[in-house]
Amino acid sequence: MENKKIWTKDFIVISVINFFLMLVMYLLIVTIAPFAAEEYGVSTSVAGLVSGIFIIGTLIARLAIGGFIEKVGSRKILLIGLTVTVLASVFYFGAVNLPLLMANRFFHGIGLGISSTATGTMVAQMLPPSRRGEGIGYFSLSSVLATAIGPFFGIYLSQHYEFTVLFMFCLALSVCCAAMYFFVEKAPEVTPKKNVRQTEEKRKSHDLLEKRALPIAFITLLAAMAYSGVLSFISFYADEINLVSAASFFFLVYAIAVLLSRPYTGRLLDIKGNNFVVYPSLLLFAGGLLLLSSAHAGWMLLLSGAVLGLGFGNFQSCAQAIALQGVKPERLGVATSTFFIFLDFGFGFGPYVLGLLVPVIGYQQLYVVLMFVVLAALALYMLFGRKRQKPAAN
Template sequence: MAVIKEKLWTKEFLFISLINFIITLMFYLLIVTIASYAQSEYGATTSTAGLVSSIFIIGSLIGRLGAGRVIGNIGTQKTLWIGLIFFTITSALYFATFNIGLLIVNRLLQGIAVGIAGTATGTIIAQILPNTRKGEGIGYYSLSAILATAIGPFLGILLLKMDGGFQWIFAMNAVLSVVCLVIYAIVKIDVPLPKAPNQDMEKSSFISKFIEPRAIPISFVALLIGFSYSGVMSFLSFYADEINLVSAASYFFLIYAIVVIFSRPFTGKLMDTRGANIVTYPCLVLFAIGMFLFSQATAGWMLLLAAALIGIGYGNFNSIAQSVAVKVTPPHRFGLATSTYFILYDIGLGVGPFLLGFVVPYSGYRPIFLSMVFLILICIPIYYLLHGRRDKELLKIS
């Protein structure tokens, strides 16, 4: 008897993925240009300009921390409306930031909006995907963010070259935020608010109202892996200049994105049928090999091969880990699981460059990236202890 494959590419799935793409696109477009705007428009110092850029991340963490709780109370649909409306308002406010203080406040507020909206979109995807195809579906969904990370910075740099470039950027930000509202109004998603069992409500602690404890183990591994990759994301241009591979480095994230796009459909399906372990262990090993090659690169082909290996390893680990965070969690706490995962993951990405930046002047870039190889390898037994040894049980349940 033939097995009927549950539908994945629904209108709801495509539209929510498109909303996530647009929001992530604007995030990366602004984060590579806003520091220059602060300096040219308000004469901000380098440190203040850096704050204008990075405070968005702090806002996103605040938004994610509260979003999981809000989703549990009012549902994902209303929460996403709140996030998108808030995002639209803060997009328009860029035209009213008459001093550096207002710009910083608006960046913080828009970060909160993106944290709320991003958590809601991720939760909706987890809710509408069939259980048998969650890994595959989340893998496809997360490609929307991967594409945005490649296109956003490119668009930002392109717009900066135009006359009145910053005004064009803010106008695009405002228009696309309205587009998100229109798309969401059209899609009309109907996801019922899952009811928690009475015993679960009685035993819930204050912390569990904001964090999903069952998602913490895999999210902690994601924090360490995010930390390992954060130096590549933040210091690539400086490192490439130091080792005289600037030309090859300009293709690094393009190669990374292409490899992720072509590999994620296979890794997602493999997780759904064979469990997370069969994907996670090879991904961590390939990420370590890619990071080692990256730390020792002396030629362009070495740097680009490292990009491919990091794309397969790190790029696929993210979607698998996010899928695990959802799968170990009951449906009524999907929102908290999604926010917990991204809170810890974003902490790793955000804290990494800050801490590593203190060490770079004393050690240089190569030792920093080489030390990340050991951290990635340490994550293998950590993953086994926190989740891997119980993955077969999860596969049987799902």
């Protein structure tokens, strides 16, 4: 009989590990570019590259690691990822020049890509299929909290202490992740049956992406690209419209909206089906961008943050659950990797593409354009996503 319990000890430990991993990521994302500019006197564009090369490392790791999880097991892969993360955290202290710093950022991105893909796979493997949407919703709150807390602590530490203190804090968090790994008692691995192992390996040895996850992953790419415009340019936009004070609370409001709503939306996904959650989420996402584009008061800016949290914040976790629907248990690692590859691609390369538009159309019109990008994602979901109404039991 299926065990329908979500809040097991292993689930909680893996969620905390994921939270610390993401916390380190966001702590450094907002501080490493200023560090490079201050320490090495590089231009803003080069400093941005120091920050962005992390995403390239993450993408490469996700591309490669899905198949290895299928063969080796997610628990062993997590240990490898955490080891790389700890080493990268140590190497920041030895980054005495720009090439070494960039190499370590790339190396650190690989570590995060390996670790976070493994944690997502382990959670998917241990959750009962009938409650997977709800469980992933709870698990993904660890990333949401890191999104809100990481930038705040990163900016605070960089303003009040030397960067060495920031790197020590990141190292301490990474070591905590590695230590907590040994409290994960179970190894929720699923391997192909012996009588199909050889044919599966022949057919999928070069199959780095899960085909069933591709439609929702591509839709997620568009949504992530749209949200990257908020992440990257909200500070500049707030300065332009004289709402800097309100903008400091923007992501806090966003996180609160997600925290209050995501447990319900995950459960609704399991009970009512995909469309019941995805359609409202994408419509709210589009509406939040439209509200953001027309904000002229602090309350409007913060309200747009709340609406975006209800929209993109819930779509992201539900899309991850949808990417795993109907996927064979031994392919959950590849499906998880596929989803995050497209998500990271949207987050990582979106700012570069959108940055080319800003000088031409400005920030307000940019958010209007991004609203139409989200509506395009909704149209694609209507074409490709409606076939998968309910999760398929694995």
